Amino acid sequence: QVQLVESGGGLVQAGGSLRLSCVASGITFNHLDMAWYRQAPGNQREWVADISRGSSPYYVDSVKGRFTASRDNAKNTVYLQMNSLKPEDTAVYSCKGNYLGRDYWGQGTQVTVSS
Numbered sequence: 001q002v003q004l005v006e007s008g009g010g011l012v013q014a015g016g017s018l019r020l021s022c023v024a025s026g027i028t029f030n031h032l033d034m035a036w037y038r039q040a041p042g043n044q045r046e047w048v049a050d051i052s053r054g055s056s057p058y059y060v061d062s063v064k065g066r067f068t069a070s071r072d073n074a075k076n077t078v079y080l081q082m083n084s085l086k087p088e089d090t091a092v093y094s095c096k097g098n099y100l101g102r103d104y105w106g107q108g109t110q111v112t113v114s115s
Contacts, residue, residue, distance in 0.1 A: 002026040002104045004095050009109030012085055016113070020080040022095030022106055029076040033098045036069060036080050038091035038111075048093070051078050063089075085113045 008020040024032060033052040039045040049059045049069035057069040068081040078095055092108040 004097055004104055004106035006095055006106045006109040009111045011112045014113055014115050016085050017083045020093055022078045024076045030073045031099050034078045035096045038093045040091040087113045087115045089113050
């Protein structure tokens, strides 16, 4: 059974940083195309970053230059380093893995940025 577990969320002041982690199990990690999403209260889920196999990460415009996504295949983990956080970054952040057209989701981790 494939499982994705996020961690690293929390409460931070505007301008601060957090690093999110997403650990995968139950599947050969380097088979997965990975991505980060977020959902703020009352909003639809928004794609944030893509960390596909064999390609460089790419980002939604609103986080470019502030967020960095990476993956460590040896640790079955993807990361989202978030710097210069803004109140509008407040959301539940989730990772998604895709293998052969099937999506797998983690439970999400809350990020709250205070002004």
